[in-house]
Amino acid sequence: MVTDRSNDLPSEFFAKMVESVGVGVGIYGQDGRYIHVNQSYADLFSVSPSELIGKPLWEIVPEMDATKFDGYWASFDEGETRRDEAVHKHNNQEIPVTTVTTQWSVGGTPYHFGTIKDISERKAREQEIQRQNERLENFASVVSHDLRNPLNVAQGYVDILQEDINRDELRLIDNALDRMGVLITELLELAQSDEEVGEMIPVSLKTVAENAWYNVHTPEAVLHTPDANHRVMADESRLQQLFENLFRNAVEHAGSDVHVTVDTISDGFYVADDGPGISSAKRDRVFETGYTTDENGTGFGLSIVQQVVTGHNWEIQVTETPDGGAQFEITDVGDTV
Structure with missing residues (x-):
């Protein structure tokens, strides 16, 4: 059995802990006034902690409505934590911060405890x-x-x-x-492609890849798609955009008669070609805007791929096929069904 020994610890211990957490800390009474702040929080405004003690929170956070403050403060349940972003103003300084505020009762009296981080x-x-x-x-x-x-x-x-x-x-x-x-x-x-990804629905990898293939000039190239109709959760138009750019990249770098394969892996899918591949020294740079090793390339295509992947919260990496071709693996996609 573990015994709570917190009452055996001196108040100076807790004060030292508050000072050492590395972020701003504020403790507020029922009336919304500061009853304690640590030095990290006071340093945001280049003042001493004592200068903030007793000030109402709405003077430091002007977007708070003083006339509605009591209702907002009382709406916290015991132990409830709320996160927010706001601008704190004092001493002619405006600091955007993220706050985490929790209500706890001590000796039957409710207090609000907040951490404040400069963002x-x-x-x-x-x-x-x-x-x-x-x-x-x-x-x-x-x-x-x-x-x-x-x-x-x-x-x-x-x-x-x-x-x-x-x-x-x-x-x-x-x-x-x-x-x-x-x-x-x-x-x-x-x-x-910087716009937010639209509605995510189950879409067929095979169908989207084939539709993308029709939009790329590939008269001599060959596309291989999976036999099974695997589906992933995606924005269909953005996924097609991703395939189109990977297909154009394959044609540009592996030749007009390239063979391109689209298939699934355990946590996603890949696009591979039978070209010369991408050297390990260049793989970290291929997604940079404007970077290209082809004098006829634009350097935009793979940057667009990266942005589509990021918009879906997926991951992408460049590897190589067993025959040495380039393989782009898109992972963290979730289950393919």
Whole structure:
């Protein structure tokens, strides 16, 4: 039998523990005023703990409504814990924090105990990512509207000329226009792939892979899919986008007559080809935006794959087949049925 010896410990012990936890700690009375804060919390505002003692919580957290505070405070059940994010303000400083607040009674009197962690760096990263995404979306929109139309016009004139003139120069122009079209398409996909994954439903790996294959120019390539109709929980359009980009990658790097295989593994699925594979030194870089080892590649395709995988909370890694080809394994997908 284990005996509770906490009453044998001096109050100084608990005070020392509060100071050593490494995050801010606040203890609040029934009236919502600070009755104890540790130095870590006071350091957020460059003040001493005594400066915060006695202040009401709504003065430090302005988004709290003082007129509704009593009802909110009383709504806690004994032992209930709530997590929240807010901005704490004091001494002309504003600090975004995450809080974990629990109500406990001591000697019949309820108190609220909270830990407070500075999340300024995380918020700054989130804001920078949002700004980058907005810039990317704006740029993609300009590219789509301002380049797509003249590109289509140029392609139309080349098609007309090729009906009457057989010149290598026209084929080179045609290939260049095709490449510009791929760049525009993949840039738009890259911008859109930051959007949240849509509805997750059971979808057939075989069906989605075959639909993606039809959208990739593969006249000499061969696709092998599983005989069984395995299903996974996924956003179907995003999963098709993932397959399309992996198939294009296989054709670009393994040749127009590549054989591509899609099949399941214990906790996911894979896409493999019979090409030369990807060296271990390059595998960590293939998902970087703009990185490519093919002079005709855009460097966007596998970045889009990575974003689709991340949006589903899956994992992806590059390995190799027994014959040395490239194999992309998507895992943490859950059971395939």
